[in-house]
Amino acid sequence: MANTNANILRRLIPGLILGFVVLLVLSLIGDLRQVGQQIIDFNWAFYPLALLFTLFNYALRFLKWHYYIKQLGVKDITWQHSLRLFVAGFPLAVTPGKVGEVLKAVWLNQASGLPVGRGVSVVVAERISDGLAVLLLSTLGVVAYPRYWPAFVIVLVGLLGVIIVSQIRPVAMWALDFGERLPLVNRFVHSIREFYEGSFALFKPGATALAVGLGMISWLGEGIGFYCILLGLGMTPDLRLFGMAVFVLSFSTVVGAVSALPGGLGAAEASIAGMLALVVGMDASMATTATLLIRLATLWFGVGLGLFVWSISKEMLGLRVNDESMVEG
Numbered sequence: 001m002a003n004t005n006a007n008i009l010r011r012l013i014p015g016l017i018l019g020f021v022v023l024l025v026l027s028l029i030g031d032l033r034q035v036g037q038q039i040i041d042f043n044w045a046f047y048p049l050a051l052l053f054t055l056f057n058y059a060l061r062f063l064k065w066h067y068y069i070k071q072l073g074v075k076d077i078t079w080q081h082s083l084r085l086f087v088a089g090f091p092l093a094v095t096p097g098k099v100g101e102v103l104k105a106v107w108l109n110q111a112s113g114l115p116v117g118r119g120v121s122v123v124v125a126e127r128i129s130d131g132l133a134v135l136l137l138s139t140l141g142v143v144a145y146p147r148y149w150p151a152f153v154i155v156l157v158g159l160l161g162v163i164i165v166s167q168i169r170p171v172a173m174w175a176l177d178f179g180e181r182l183p184l185v186n187r188f189v190h191s192i193r194e195f196y197e198g199s200f201a202l203f204k205p206g207a208t209a210l211a212v213g214l215g216m217i218s219w220l221g222e223g224i225g226f227y228c229i230l231l232g233l234g235m236t237p238d239l240r241l242f243g244m245a246v247f248v249l250s251f252s253t254v255v256g257a258v259s260a261l262p263g264g265l266g267a268a269e270a271s272i273a274g275m276l277a278l279v280v281g282m283d284a285s286m287a288t289t290a291t292l293l294i295r296l297a298t299l300w301f302g303v304g305l306g307l308f309v310w311s312i313s314k315e316m317l318g319l320r321v322n323d324e325s326m327v328e329g
Contacts, residue, residue, distance in 0.1 A: 030288025121198025133215025141247025
């Protein structure tokens, strides 16, 4: 148990260090003295609102997580336990490439016996449906600023491609059957098949539409939270600023996700600060301050919640896999 705990924490260390470095570099780029003054002058009455909208985002994303695991036939898990697994996954977002999120599949296996491969499909479906949701939220902004079209189209085609390919079942079955005949591949085919079966169920049109719809509403919540932060910095409230807040945060979330950096660290911050300067017209210090405040209210707020769940659920870090096929593989 102790070794396993140490291994999990070791996965987080690079992301935590990178997070600190990114915050420091951002502050220096925006002029540390000016950023400090912006934070002092910030109207902190708006910050609890930003945190509440972040919690709103988490609540709807939890509903999607719980819906997904029910779609895969998990019946004997309470919503309270499901919520604990969901929140415990937040710190895993700052592992390199977010690969640590696979641990959510192991925790789900421990709690319900769901094969790990199918649990991984839930994690992947979460990421893809979230990606589509934030892309759709950023559509109007991309129309207004054509320079972002290439990245928008590439990511959209990639996400839709995964969903479409997952639904071409005869091709998938042929590939899996063929893999079973290959000496070095056949030992992994059972787990891959479980992953595919989970993906096939979760990417069906009805499930995808519901997940993306929930995702758009949930990520809109974070966009509203970002708008609150901009108001706290003294910006004039109007519909254009609201639209820009949603666009900047949504598109930057996509940039952070495709970067494969832990938690999108560096990529998301650079995107938010850069777009605030280019699209909203902020000066460097205010753009930096807004970026720091929104990342603390979203990514790092979530990491803190997850670490709190870890502190009261230490048994979750045992990581004993019940799926015999995974052990054999």
